[in-house]
Amino acid sequence: MDTPFHFSIETPSGVFIEGDDITAVEVATSVGKLGVLARHEPMVAACPPGIIRIRQGGEWVSFRTSRAILVTDGKTVKLLTPLARLAV
Template sequence: MAGEDVLHVELVAADRTLWSGDASEVSVRTTEGDLGVLAGHAPLLAILQPGVVRIDAGGERVFAVVEDGFLSVADDRISILSEVAHLAGEIDEAHAKAELERARSEGDEELIRRAEAKLRGVELA
C-alpha cells in the first residue's frame, strides 16, 4: 500500500487480536448506522452494533463478525474492540443457523441480531 493513504487497523476481541495491519478502508455498523472510514477521517468514538466488519487491505478483503464494542478513529489509526468477535471464515454455518432458530423460538431480538450477523459473515467469507 505504499504511496496510498493508509489506515492502521487493530481488530481486537477480549481473548485475542483477530487482525492487525494496514488498510485503505474499513466499514462497520454502529448505533448511528453503517460507517465507512478512509484515511484522513475525523476523530471518532462510536459504539458498535452486532454486525460485519469489512477491512479492505491491499486487494484483500477481510470480514469479521463483531458483537457489542467500540470503534475509535484518530490520526489514521482505527481500533475496533469487541468482547466477542470472529473472523468470518471461522464461523460454523450450521451452528449459526441453529443459534438463529433458537433465538427466534425464544423471541430474543438481541440474540437474533447476533446470529443474523454471523450468517451474513459466513455468506461474505
C-alpha cells in the same frame, strides 16, 4: 491511490487482527453505516453485533463481531469487542 492506515480488532484475550496496510473500514454503528478512510475525523462510535469489512491489499475481508466500540484518531482505527471471528 488509497492511503493505508493502521487497523486492529482487540478482544479481552488480545489482539485478534492488526495491520498497517488497511485502506478502508466499513462498519454499522448505532446511527447507521460508517466508512472510515485514512485521516478520518477523530471519533468514537458504538457498533451493534454484525459484520465489519476491511480493505487490505485491494481485497475486502469480513469479520463478525459482537457489540463493539470503534475508535479513530485520524491515523489509526481500533475496534474493541468481546468477540470476533472471520466471517465466511
